[in-house]
Every structure is written in structure tokens, then in C-alpha cells.
Amino acid sequence: MNKTLLITGGASGIGAATARLAATRGYRIAINYRSRDAQAKKVVADIEAKGGKAIALPGDMAKEADVLAMFDQTERALGPVTHLVNSAGTNGRRGRVDEYDAEVLQKLFAVNVIGLMLCCREAAKRMSTKHGGKGGAIVNVSSMAATLGGRLGSSAYAASKGAVDAFTKGFARECAAEGIRVNSLRPGMVLTEMTEGRLKDATFRTSIEKSIPMGRIGKSDEIAEAVLWLLSDESSFITGAMLDAAGGGYII
Numbered sequence: 001m002n003k004t005l006l007i008t009g010g011a012s013g014i015g016a017a018t019a020r021l022a023a024t025r026g027y028r029i030a031i032n033y034r035s036r037d038a039q040a041k042k043v044v045a046d047i048e049a050k051g052g053k054a055i056a057l058p059g060d061m062a063k064e065a066d067v068l069a070m071f072d073q074t075e076r077a078l079g080p081v082t083h084l085v086n087s088a089g090t091n092g093r094r095g096r097v098d099e100y101d102a103e104v105l106q107k108l109f110a111v112n113v114i115g116l117m118l119c120c121r122e123a124a125k126r127m128s129t130k131h132g133g134k135g136g137a138i139v140n141v142s143s144m145a146a147t148l149g150g151r152l153g154s155s156a157y158a159a160s161k162g163a164v165d166a167f168t169k170g171f172a173r174e175c176a177a178e179g180i181r182v183n184s185l186r187p188g189m190v191l192t193e194m195t196e197g198r199l200k201d202a203t204f205r206t207s208i209e210k211s212i213p214m215g216r217i218g219k220s221d222e223i224a225e226a227v228l229w230l231l232s233d234e235s236s237f238i239t240g241a242m243l244d245a246a247g248g249g250y251i252i
């Protein structure tokens, strides 16, 4: 079967690492990006240089029209979407509950939750055997923040990822008999463009490392390996699961 993998937020971090790894495993890759045009082109060029097939599609996952266009463009260029990774995400503005801003919360949930759900809707319409599809596999990139409400100041982000996990479980059960597997992957602290600014602070980094049983920050490549496993037939009896890739979790 031809494997076409669509990755949202695929120009950087976990999404880009997943794209590069998946291309070496026979997937044709479509990466979505919002603002990182040069980075997206670099991921595509790197994949093509190794003989893979990839395209980059601009689009804001907080906009339904962009989600619809992304699926249509992927299908036209690469054929039916058989696999989806929702990696696009933002940590919004850090702050305690008494500092919340309604507009910031809406933007956070528009990307991390509603955009992700709309991508899953479009995938379900195409993959479900009920709609004439041939099935497929989806990984939603959640976060360990969902488990404990996040580190202090990250409760809003944690809530958005908690929603991702709850939705993933429900979606999995709705479509389990229609050939679709969908799972959540919960990274712990990983060095990416989302976290590198804060991790440059040595004191902060040390405190984070001390809170992780393995005593270190994760790498995007390690998360990509776990994502690829959940996408693959090696995890064929797994759906609605939350897989923690977090060095043993964290203590707060």
C-alpha cells in the first residue's frame, strides 16, 4: 500500500524530525507549516536529496479553510492521505489562572484543539471504511503537561493537551471498527524551537533535568521514533492509547 503521511507543523521540531524519519521508511510526505517557509523548503530538500518524495504546504491550522485546502492539495499531489500526525501546536502565553487573557486562550485552543480536531475530521472522512476509505493511522502530539496540569504557569497549555487526549480516546472508539487507529503521543520536555529559549537558562535547565527520572531533556528524533511506531503496523492493535515519551515522566 502507498503510504502518504501528512504532518501539521512539520517545518520544525518534532514535526520535522518525524518527516525526515518517515521518509526513510517509505512514506510520501506532506508537511504543513504556518510561517517557516525556508525551514519547510529545507525539510523537503533534505528528503528529496535522499530519494524521498515530499511537498510543503503553507496553512494556518487555526483556520478551517486552510485545513480543507491542505488535505485537497496533499491528495492531488501525493494521493490519498493514509497517515496523519498533528504536531502543530503552541504553548500560548505562560501565566497563572489569574492572569489569563480570553483572546490568548481562544488562540491557544484554536490551534492545539480545534485545528487538530478538524484535521482528524478530514482524515476520518477519507480513511474510514464507512466512507469508502481504506483505513489509516493518526498520531496526535499531546504533552505530559496533560497528566499533571503542566508545570506552574502552564495550566492553559495543559488543558489544551488534556482535551487532545480526551478527544483522541473518543475518536478512537468511534472509528475503531472502520480501519482507523488514533493515538496520543505525550512528549516530556524536548529541545526544540518551542523550548530552546527557556532551556538556554542553565538554572532552569538544571531544574527541569532534576525533575525527570532519566535526568535529561529529550530529543526530537526520539519522539519521532515513537510517533513512527504508532503509525506503523507494528502497533496494529493499539488505538485510543496515550504513549508517554518523557524519560519517566516528571516530578513537580
Ligand SMILES: NC(=O)c1ccc[n+]([C@@H]2O[C@H](COP(=O)([O-])OP(=O)(O)OC[C@H]3O[C@@H](n4cnc5c(N)ncnc54)[C@H](OP(=O)(O)O)[C@@H]3O)[C@@H](O)[C@H]2O)c1
Pocket (backbone or CB within 6 Å): 008, 009, 010, 011, 012, 013, 014, 015, 032, 033, 034, 035, 036, 059, 060, 061, 062, 086, 087, 088, 089, 090, 091, 111, 141, 142, 143, 144, 186, 187, 188, 189, 190, 191, 192, 193, 194, 195
Ligand atoms: N518541545 C517540547 O518540550 C514539547 C513537549 C510536549 C509537547 N510538545 C508538542 O509537540 C508539538 C511540536 O512542538 P515542537 O516542540 O516540535 O515545537 P516547534 O518546533 O515550535 O513546532 C511547533 C510547530 O507548530 C507550528 N504551528 C504553530 N501554530 C500553527 C498553526 N496555527 N498552523 C500551522 N502550524 C502551526 C509552528 O510553526 P509557526 O511557528 O510558523 O506557527 C511550529 O513549526 C506541539 O504540539 C507541542 O505542543 C512539545
